[in-house]
Amino acid sequence: MISGYVKIGKARNSLDLYWRMVGEDVEPNGFTLSSVIKACSVLGELSLGRGFHGVVFRRGFDTNNVIVSSLIDMYGKNKESSDALRLFGEMVEPDSICCTSVISACTRVDLYEEALGFFYMTQRKYRFVPDEYTFGSILMACGNLGRLKQGKEVHAKVILVGETSNVVVGSSLVDMYGKCGSVTNARLVFDRMTRKNAVTLSALLNAYCQKGLAAVRQAKEVHCQYLRRGGWRDIVVESALVDVYSKCGCIDFAYRIFKQMVLRNLVTWNSMICGLAQNGRGMETLKALNDMIEEGTVPDYITFVGVLFACSHAGLVDEGRKNFNSMTEEYGIKAGVEHYNCMVDLLGRAGQIEEAESLLNKSDVSTDSSLWAALLGACATSRNSTAAERIAKKMMELEPNNHLSYVLLANVYRDVGRWSDADRIRKLMQDRGVKKIIPGKSWIDIQGSLTLGCVYSFAYINSKEPDSQALANIKHWIMNIYCDDDMM
């Protein structure tokens, strides 16, 4: 009965029943224990699970692999990967299921390198034959590390042990190829799959998302397959559709899908909000934020990246300030580099250099030179040479070999007619041996046609989240273009 409850998803009932059983002095056996431990992993009951671990030990069940695997899994699902690993290490005769449980314990907490290392170690030591469960986690690790070569080796193993028809393995392969940037292979695996599910479709859509601006036709194709299936709605597929259409610039189309959705969660809202923001729909982004809150979904870190990005690009200074404050004060979200980047951009463009400067000085990210570079760029526009001197000095302290602080400061001096100061900075740069970094150029795919672009912009377009490095790169690139003819 106890295991029956766990099986039908009523884990809480199984625990209640366990306590009744103990109350009536009935001794739990191995079956009881493995079932209640599983209930603990499902319910996230870590301390209770630890208690059962003690019971397992006291009753001498610690050599029972089924029970130990349930414990490893319980620790893994509760994000205690080191406990899971330790337990495996204590096993007398570990088996492949316990090995897979450890691997998934690692991938669950983003320890992909460790997951792969553990996989190869156990392969060598115990010669376990990986099965469909192992492949799922291993491919996830390869994908998240962007290891195409390793992923292909695992794919070969999948074929070797004959697991190609499994829908989970297939979906994991599609996802791995997509994350490694090999859209062709992702599509190839997808087309060869006889059974597909919502996960397969989302994985392929995500692969198209990584491809950037040229994916709209393929996305529509997947969308049609989804619609043809009919009868079922899937929140992950639909959120991925909102995301991919937004990224392709088809923002109205994305919005239509979004409006037609029966269920929306935090990710769905964020896809829509970030999509609107990136497509220059400032006011609509703010309205979406209001709707989200009204519908009872609490905004998070990513929501505000979208909102502040929208404010900065639409020049909505007051709204930007208001939302930045509400993010920290009302929602208790600690502002990150992305948020500060938007604020510097917003305030800088509005000429509020001092306000942006004091915001950065008060922040935890005041040592991030890319933020100061952005602010220095804003000084150039507003021709504020006093602030520029101060900010350039700060930047030179943080990154003495970055040519941008010299170039931008000299530009500001020149713009306000301080020619001798401009020459002085140029000379200082030469004396210190600071070299200008020439950005690499490459072909990028924009709306299906190849354009000579810049590797930095390519990295930006392809990054799932515009992280601080990507933003720094794009700023670097833009500044280099602006500085090229002007100064050096």
Next chain:
DNA sequence: TTAGGGTTAG
């Protein structure tokens, strides 16, 4: 008679 591990979206 009853017990263990896997994949997707911002």
